[in-house]
Amino acid sequence: MKDKIYDLIATTVFGLEAIVKRECEQLGFSDINVSNGRVEFKGTQQDIAKANLWLRSSERVLIKLGEFEAKSFDELYEKTKSIDWENYLSTNGKFLVSGKSIKSKLYSVPDAQSIVKKAIVDKMSKVHDILWFNETEERYKIEVGLLKDIATITLDTSGAGLHKRGYRQEQTMAPMKETLASALVMLSNWRPDRPLVDLFCGSGTILIEACLIGKNIAPGISREFDFMKWPMFDMSVFREEKTNAYGMINDKKLDITGFDIDREAIKIAKSNAINAGVDEDIIFVTKDVKDVGLKNNFGVIVSNPPYGERIGDEDSLKQIYQALKILFKKISTWSVFMITSDKDFEKHVGKSADRKRKLFNGRIEVDYYQIIGPNPDLLK
DSSP states (O other): OTTOOEEEEEEOOTTOHHHHHHHHHHTTOEEEEEETTEEEEEEOHHHHHHHHHHOSSOSEEEEEEEEEEOSSHHHHHHHHHTSOGGGTOOTTSEEEEEEEEESOSOOOHHHHHHHHHHHHHHHHHHHHTOSOOOOOSSEEEEEEEEETTEEEEEEESSSSOTTOOSOOSSOOSSOOOHHHHHHHHHHSOOOTTSOEEETTOTTSHHHHHHHHHHTTOOTTTTSOOGGGGOTTSOHHHHHHHHHHHHHTOOOOOOOEEEEESOHHHHHHHHHHHHHHTOGGGEEEEEOOGGGOOOOSSSOEEEEOOOOGGGOOOHHHHHHHHHHHHHHHHHOTTOEEEEEESOTTHHHHHTOOOSEEEEEEETTEEEEEEEEOOOOGGGGO
């Protein structure tokens, strides 16, 4: 099945579909289509390995096994059973079925999950002529998604979400997902030859992700994926892709700095950077934002300032905004990119955003304010 063409889905959080699409295009995937929360494309096992290794802002990579109308549980059972499960699953694997239902006649998710699991077991029993499955070996995470009476059956190749790079052993309160942090960097105008600063770096996620981008390190290079244990998957394909990924890492010198008032947060950030192998590329400093001084050298700020549960009181927030207002006046050549749920952010910092993008940080709806400074290339 090495050369078989699969229907694949890269899932993403709301607002990042265009970023994931761009990543898929850069990786050379074909037949790319975008809808809410997903980017679909076609690919081989090589592309499954490549997508899991390289996609920075996607949540998971799924194989779409079937998509059909299902207005009754009998219809769901029969059409699920018709899928060639024997080409994907082994008789010793664990079949874990999850589900979701939106605006469908089959609104009971537990019932839908049970029907799908029964259909899989019945099909595998018939093909292999066995009645009992131990389900003790490799994992297969299957999802039945019901949307307006259309059922989509998928198989998760990733396992743990792609945001789990493996380097973040410790974290601060309300940490940002690695996938979102990477997207913020890619949405900014930062390039590896420009200074990058995070004024509220917390556990260092934004800056570590920037290092991975700047040094062209595949974000999934140090972790495992569920597909690696599947008998149907040719592991020589994955080993080749991983070897290629190591060969593409560069040794660019980066100018990246993280500040935070919390000494413990800085300690955690340093530890995470060591785990990611980029500790020599980031300077972490314990410092209040009001005491931060920056050269007017066309740098880029990408930050997730405190808001919601990350801020203790209103007076502290006012002091932060006042400090930002003063700092922004001093660094006229810098570009500023900040994500916050505060709708009055521009008024507080005395700057109007050139662009604003709606995103979600966990379950919190936020805006990504983009204040674009002058292009240093045009001033040479």
